[in-house]
Amino acid sequence: MAQVRDGFQSRFGFVLAAAGAAVGLGNIWGFPTQAANHGGGAFLLVYFIVIFLLALPALYTELYLGHKAQANPVKALGDAWQNTNKKIGAAAGYIGLAGAVVMLSFYSIVAGWMLSYAIEPITSFFGFDAASDFLHSDSVLRNFVFTPLMLILTASIILKGVKSGIETWSRRLMPLLLVLLIGLIVYIASLDGASEGFAAYLIPDFSQVLDPNLIIAAMGQAFFSLSLGVGCMMIYGSYLQPDANLPKLTASVALLDTSVAFLAGLLIVPAIYVAQHNGVEVFNGGKLIGEGQLIFAILPELFNTMGEIGLLVGLLFFVLMSIASVTSTISTTEIPVAFLVENHNVNRTKATWAVSLVVLICASAIILNFDWLFGLVIMLFTQYQLPLMGLFYFITVGWMWQRGNKLHEATTGIHYWFAQYIRFVCPILMTLVFANVAFG
Template sequence: MAQVRDGFQSRLGFVLAAAGAAVGLGNIWGFPTQAANHGGGAFLLAYFIVIFLLALPALYTELYLGHQAQANPVKALKQAWQEKQSSVGAAAGYIGLAGAIVMLSFYSIVAGWMLAHSIEPITSLLGMEAASQFLTGDSTHRNFIFTPLMLLLTAAIILKGVKSGIETWSRRLMPLLLLLLCCLIAYMATLEGASEGFRAYLVPDFSKITDPDLIIAAMGQAFFSLSLGVGCMMIYGSYLKPNENLPKLTFSVAMLDTGVAFLAGLLIIPAIFVAQQNGVEVFQDGKLAGEGRLIFAILPELFSSMGQIGIWVGLTFFVLMSIASLTSTISSTEIPVSFLVENHGMKRKDATWVVTLVIFVCSSLIIMNFDWLFGLVISVFTRYQLPLMGLFYFITVGWMWKRGNKLIENASGIHYWFAQYLRFICPVLMTAVFVNVVVNK
């Protein structure tokens, strides 16, 4: 008997899960840093513009591929290319599958750091100084403890399936993430120096709006923050019921993700100015200190300067970061798990543990060769795979997929113009992002 495919049971569950896949460290960590280094309000304005120009069509394209195929990315892309050369589509699906494993191999390490930092305030309250130093220190032992912990948390949710696992926990974690974020913003707004940060973030400097670096940075951030190009959205789109209103759901996911990125800026950039007010060095040569230094040095130093309340602020912040990490690892893990279940007939339980073991092995290789391999893996993944896969999806839907492609076939009115925009303009914009990332980053 054919296995009944699991899926989302409600629109809200899908929106929260898909937004959770998109809402990760790129939003809460990367977006504010990009904004701080590219004109604050000017970057924010450019970001909102390119969300509509590039990110929304890209999100819709990836969701559409999965939704029409009702299958994992390997099957979906193979079907889309069946009239041309199905092996090309399947190969792209396997590249996305490998990319999900690669992403999880380094993302789980960073997520483990967040988990360790979220526990540290508790050890500080209990006066356990040695434990606090271990949790905030940079050691191989810490990585080998907290990376598997994050993998096990992810596996525990994936084991329960889409409805009982991914959807249920997304409905719990995403509202909690939003609540914690809003509480931290409200508290940060009361501190000296925050008002200057709000002005820098919300008031555009229109003299910078035409800066090519700012525009391309906003394009790249908009694309990467929506977790596009690795298949997360394709697999989630495949779990939607066939009659769902995909354009409306796409818009809802993009707006929730953008809203979280905006709120993250309302937290991080004022926090930067508060830290500066307290004597913490946050800018070097006019640029914000590196992202790793921001999260793991500048902000903890700020929390320490707040006294007793800083312990609770730090605890809340890193719990927030841990939740953002977890919602992203869930979606990426589901890609190879669904592949093993659908293409190789494995039980979900067995597939989940196989994928978790593979990711742990890959993560262990990075941990043991951290100095050169960690940066290399991130660089290859973000500079090459994500933009190239995004470009491939545009070409697939716009040019190669003919039979059953309702977006291109019989399109009329606004649907016709959107189809033409997706075929001609989006590939050019995506190519511009790729060229800039390769040349300038």
């Protein structure tokens, strides 16, 4: 017997949940690094333009596919391709499912690091030096402790469903994330060296605005920061009420996600310059030291220079990062869970634990072969699957989906021109993003 489909109960709950899916380590970790390495204010200016030109249509396209189908990505894409070749659409949905598992496999490992770093200031405060060393270590044991913890935390939310789980916890976690983010910005702004960071971040060097590398980097970051291409937004769109105002909701999600990315830059970039003021090496050859070192070496070293207050700042920062991780893992986990529930009538509880077990097995394989497999998995996922799936969604909505596609049926007005933009302009922009990230 088919199971009754859950859904979001309010516009506000959906916006927080969808923004939570988009707001992840890419916003708080990746965006500030891209800004610091690509002209600061110039990158910020181009990023805002690109959000409007590429990311908003991509977000709308993915939400639209799920909303019209009221189903998971496999069924939604299969239905959209039914007049051409339903198997192609369904196959793309299965690729998305596999991508979701792959993403969860490496993302849960990194999220586990955030959780361990969030706990470490507490152990330092109480003088548990051995525990602190363990929590800061790169050991296999630490990964096997905290990766399952993050998966269990995610599963506990997914088990409750959309309304009682995803929507309820998004309402709790997203406001907390924003409060922590703003509080940390206010504190970092009071430190020596922060003003230089604010200037670098907010004042654009207009000579760099037309730099092709900067433009392509901004396009890639805008696309990835909205968590597009893996199916998160498609599954969330499917949980909206049939009469939902999709354009307005799309704009709200993009605005909140972009605001968080902007605020993350207001925190991280000034913090980098504060660290440099305190004698921490943050730039190498004019470029910011890699993202992993930034989060797990430079910033903790900065917190150490602050004395006892640094323990509190470090605790709040990594709690912030942990929240950003959880809001992303729950949306990605929901993709394969919804597939098992809807396409195979598996009980949600069994589906959640089955998906979590598969992800744990894949994550364990990465942990045990970390040196070569971790980077390879991330590269294949971010540089190939995400942009290619985004391109596929544009082609699906713009060219292949005939029956029930209101955009395709539009012949006049703004809907017509928006449909033409998705058909012709967006695939070109998306191809540029793919060519840049895949081939450098």
